[in-house]
Amino acid sequence: MLSSPSSDKNKFPILEVLKTFIEPDKHPKTKIKSILELASGSGVHVSFFAQHFPNVHFQPSEIEPKNMESIKAYIDNYELTSTVRDPIVIDLSCPEKCDVIKEIDMVYASNFTHISPVKCTYGAFDIASRMLKPESWFLIYGPFSIDGEISPESNLNFDKHLRNQNSEWGYRDTSQLKEIAENNGFSFDQRIAMPSNNWILAFRKI
Template sequence: MIVAPAAERNKDPILNVIKHLIGPGAPAVALELASGSGQHTVHFAHSLPNVVWQPSEVEERSLESISAYIAATRVENVKQPLNIDCSQSWETWGGLKQNFFDLIVNINMIHITEIKCTEGLFKGAGQLLKPNALLITYGPYAVNGVITPQSNIDFDLSLRKRNPGWGLRDVSILQKFAEESGLIFKRMVDMPANNKCLIFQKRSSV
């Protein structure tokens, strides 16, 4: 199993945001895109037994880690991970059904992938979420063209040196992708370590 220190630090703050959005009683189905090690999925599943979680990843090592976490923790409300590449059309995402999910979660992916992955994330969410259902993204962002504090500026520069297609995305770009995909930007929640949760909601059916 992969142990990601950042996931250990942020899993409870992100869980608290999710708990405010999804009640503890009603059954729900959630998709985590880019689940990484699997630490988030099993942690969320333990605290929200009313939610069935579908993790996903594109890297084989991460897919194996997710399955190992599911086995080690014996959670019963987490499905085996799907191999999903967000840069590809949602139709390639393991046969997932349109208008099926109550929640989609994406943690620390947007700044370490090409912009095509971010655009694909929003296009997929627009198809897979039920009307009025939610997309939550977590990570560091630029706001109105400004990155703060200095540690995030330095982080952005280091990412762009590693790969010119990476880097902190401006919230305005994500809002544009959301609008194009039938989602509305609801609010931004400040999180520890200079990160944020962005909450989007799919429009109601016309």
């Protein structure tokens, strides 16, 4: 099982936000029975969330073989085989290769928009759009540029560091994300402040 200290830390506040979307009394019209996670990483998130939502089925996905193995190890370790499916390969840069999975009620993805080329963000919206029914949620967690501004300075420095590392990486701006969302049949619903200057952006399928 790969360790991921940042995911181990942020899984708690993310869980609290997920509860507000998944608990049926909050959104009675969109009962969530099945969640697709994109760019799942180590499996820390999906295994943690699955333990807190025993009535929800989770479908993790990844491209890195070592992460696929780690996700499987987390599923086994926490005995989650009845609610968490084996990870599948979804390459966000090739959304056309991703078959539609039936009966996905929500798509969730964290910490990928700034450390992948922007085509992966386009790909994620394309995939979410094809999977989800109207009124369903696509939630994205991570650091973002908000209406053209990155703050505080530590985030600005991190964005520069990412762009130096790979010219195709870097914080995505909310205006660009809203435009990509609209082009894929989503409306931007809300931006939720998270610890350490991160956000959850909630998009709703139209």
